[in-house]
Amino acid sequence: MGKRSLGVDVLTAARQRIARVFDDFPRIYVSFSGGKDSGVMLELVADEARRRGRRIGVLFVDLEAQYRLTIDYVAEAYERHADVIEPYWVALPLNLRNAVSQFEPQWMCWDPGRRADWVRDPHPSSITDEEFFPFFRRRMEFEEFVPEFGHWYGGGKLTACFVGIRTAESLNRWRTIASGRKRPFEGLQWTTWIKGGPTYNIYPIYDWATEDIWTYYARERRPYNRLYDRMHQAGLTIHQARICQPYGDDQRKGLWLYHVIEPETWARVVARVNGANQGALYAREAGNILGRIKVTRPDGITWEEFAHRLLESMPLPLADHYKDKIAVFLRWYQVRGYPDGVIPDEDVIAKGKPSWARICKVLLRNDYWCKGLTFSPPKSSPGAYEKYKKLMTKRRAQWQLI
Template identity: 50%
Template sequence: MSKTYLSIDVYTAARQRMERVFDDFSSVYLSFSGGKDSGLMLNLALEVAREKGCLPLNVLLLDLEAQYQHTADYLRRVADHPDVNLHWVCLPLHLRNAVSQIQPHWLCWDPDAKDLWVRDLPDHPKVISDEAFFPFFRRGMEFEEFTLEFGEWFSEQHGGEQTACMVGICTDESLNRFRTIVNEKKTRWEGFGWTTLETPHVYNAYPIYDWSVRDIWTANGKFGWDYNKVYDLMQMAGVSLHKQRLCQPFGDDQRQGLWLFKILEPDVWAKLVTRVAGANFGQRHVQEMGNVLGNIRIKLPEGYTWKRYAKFLLATMPPDQAEHYRTKIAKFLKVWRKDIRSGKYPDVDRIYDFADPRIEASRKVPSWRRVCKVLLKNDYWCKGLSFSQTKRDMERQLALVTKYIDL
């Protein structure tokens, strides 16, 4: 889908979108992470909310524990802002760990691992650490589950009115973010393409979706807005503007930046290595090409077919991980066999051991090499086999973990 450019600058357009949000919704909050995008959006929203008489501004922050100290300092500055009503959530959430098969997930703020926490619980009156505070919360919720439930809870606190959650994503940074905006299946508020219906009572609004990274830093400099100073360290470390990201550091994509912790904040890095399995392994090998983490080209061991190699890899995994992957692989093969029989793909007549790498990469042909790449990449949700994370997957995962713990 092609982009259509407006005749106004991104600053003016974002202000107009935010003004519309405050005009149309009496229940509004902002999703904040401490990164450059949400930080920019916070500053801009405060400016508009002040003019609209909509202060204090409600803000949701999910603090995932494994943060740079500079990020922690920035969060505290935001919490201390007199015009911000911050919901600073420090609760045990279930997070992805893509650098270990032994511990493929971890629990931030886990009460049973308090002596290993990367940071002490923030001592601030706006911190929410009581697991009974939210009626919907259960220990080990997924990040995505919590954000959806919070939106409905927030709406209930405001009389069940339609609620707007402003989210600071810039589509210039990734294709997935661009798809979020242009997805024609989404329900919009009053037809505005920069909004999506997320739950029955909550619309997400993306007021800065068309900003570039240069726009963000230009605005911070021009208006003297506060931001997370860890970006200054990233700049000094030679990281390009487009690769300066902040997020929980162990995710499938986020693990690429693990090495930065060691350089920027060695004291925090030492705690990360102790806190989450595979952290040091990840920062050493995540950018290497080859079989260690399945990047780019992978090689077949001598005497193996790709199918046999896949079975070998499964046999070396912890039982719960192996069962999880076998279920996904079986579904992958079943779907392709059905499509082959129906003639949906005329050029595909079987499950191949391997095929043209370019066709495999486009996911237009089934092969055991694709399966092996998923296993080597520790691609838990099997995105390389065209799967995505679903609520049913999360329930099955919990059942698997419980099953093998009980054993």
């Protein structure tokens, strides 16, 4: 699917899309991260709300281990748009991925039991009461909290959640827009229905380039997160600079920036989550933390033997988690042309083809949800993982795999 010109510049197109949403949706809010894209999104939606004399919700999920500059920018944005926004600054204990440690593969921001170790105190405007939202439960996944918030905020009415994603950022974001399987609002491809209620994600700047984002800030003279200036000074290009929680699978490669940009924050980050310092060192020295690009095995053993050695070196709960995933992976190919689950060993790691080398890469990357084996993170619900573990214990015994 190629690009097709609309005959207008991207700013005009975005404003037209936003105006259309204001015409049709009684409830509107912005998902705000403090980054450059969601910052543009907030500015554009706030402008339209001001023109129409309407109020909009603004959701910022504070993940604790964030730059002080980001928190300062979010606070300034909330204050500057106070005339048109209903602010929701959330600082609640959510489960997040920790891709830099096998001993703590997940961590909980704002963990009440580790208050003394928090990277910083919550902002005074934060929602810290776990009873504030009727749908909230401790250790919810971030990806679960956000849509639940949308349904709650909408109160059963047609609700629009403006999200500042752009197709130029990644293939997955392009798929979000281009998918033919999703349910858009009235055929508008830059919208996506969110299962569970009359709520839609809206992506009005999906066709903006990174250069368009910074052109907007310069021409419109709008404030932006000054963290990007520090990232530029640290040597990053405008295409490399991104803001998100630091310990995720993709985000860990930027960990080293913390002790360059905000040393005082870095000291707290290291103390807060296992593996942060190791992750920063390897990301900076090799750009290849935990086997992201190329992996090698010891001489004299096969990839399959190497995989078993890696599993034996892990904490037992983590090793068992990986064995469940690998068993499903082997079973998939066992009934599709690889009898007895015997897959190739292979030194060449090819996408879409089974091999023990591919399994080793997942283990070395600390790819907790095994995305490299085509798995997706599960949607969390109370007791779901425990039920899954019981089911997998029975299946592994039945399949006799791993």
